[in-house]
Amino acid sequence: MYEATFAIVDSSAYARPTEGTDCRVELWCNDHADLLYVAGSAVEALLSQVEEDIGIENRIRGDGDAIVITSSCLKRHETTYIERYLESHDCLLLPPLRYENGAKHCRILALESASLTALYGDLVADGFAIDVRSKREIGAPSQPSPLVTLDDVLPALTARQREVLTLAVERGYYDLPRATTTEALGDELGISRRAAEDHLRRAERKLITALVSYLY
Incomplete structure (x- = not known):
């Protein structure tokens, strides 16, 4: 097949x-x-x-x-x-x-x-x-x-969401303990801390919502 x-x-x-x-x-x-x-x-x-x-x-x-x-x-x-x-x-x-x-x-x-x-x-x-x-x-x-x-499975992210999420992973934002902050991510991308957090939350929500049904 x-x-x-x-x-x-x-x-x-x-x-x-x-x-x-x-x-x-x-x-x-x-x-x-x-x-x-x-x-x-x-x-x-x-x-x-x-x-x-x-x-x-x-x-x-x-x-x-x-x-x-x-x-x-x-x-x-x-x-x-x-x-x-x-x-x-x-x-x-x-x-x-x-x-x-x-x-x-x-x-x-x-x-x-x-x-x-x-x-x-x-x-x-x-x-x-x-x-x-x-x-x-x-x-x-x-x-x-x-x-x-x-x-x-994977949802469509906006270009900015992909950019912020990729940078967050590369800079260790998801490490324990965290190696960077959303303020530092925003500074590197030329956007505000609040904007960086918003893009991250939206990207995370899309990914988690799409993947959670495959955990069972």
């Missing part, structure tokens, strides 16, 4: 608003409506676009994220989606679909490596712009969730 991840340039109502932002959309399709998980610093602007293009039936807003039920399914508004190619190549689409950086990220499962190659060839021939992010053989399961990859 083989799994591949394709990043497909996409102009849909879910991909387009993520371009140039740190936002991401995870989609579970239910034919008549979509269930979305939306996260990032520009969630409200993204939801406004979804409301305009697809319609929103209900939403639950969090701190930097949201769960959304749309009024209709994205497929009713699009003509160029890849699902119709899957059956002819004996491939399966593994939910959720993920939209970020203006692209749709699809995890695809096939019994044979050649099926993924043929699927890719047909999509490219029909004008899809595809970046193959990964392709691997799946052997005997060694953990309860053999299809989970780091891409699926």
Whole structure:
């Protein structure tokens, strides 16, 4: 069995608003409506676009994220989606679909490596712009969730959050005892202590929230 991840340039109502932002959309399709998980610093602007293009039936807003039920399914508004190619190549689409950086990220499962190659060839021939992010053989399961990859677990951090978190690790902020302070981190990055702490807390919250469900 083989799994591949394709990043497909996409102009849909879910991909387009993520371009140039740190936002991401995870989609579970239910034919008549979509269930979305939306996260990032520009969630409200993204939801406004979804409301305009697809319609929103209900939403639950969090701190930097949201769960959304749309009024209709994205497929009713699009003509160029890849699902119709899957059956002819004996491939399966593994939910959720993920939209970020203006692209749709699809995890695809096939019994044979050649099926993924043929699927890719047909999509490219029909004008899809595809970046193959990964392709691997799946052997005997060694953990309860053999299809989970780091891409699926790790959340999207903003560039500044990554910068502050990386510097904090490098300077020993998480050592015991701590080798630096948030004030020193802020000084090195040219931002205030309060801003450095805010970026760290937001990055930590995203990472801990994403990883905690895999501790059991």
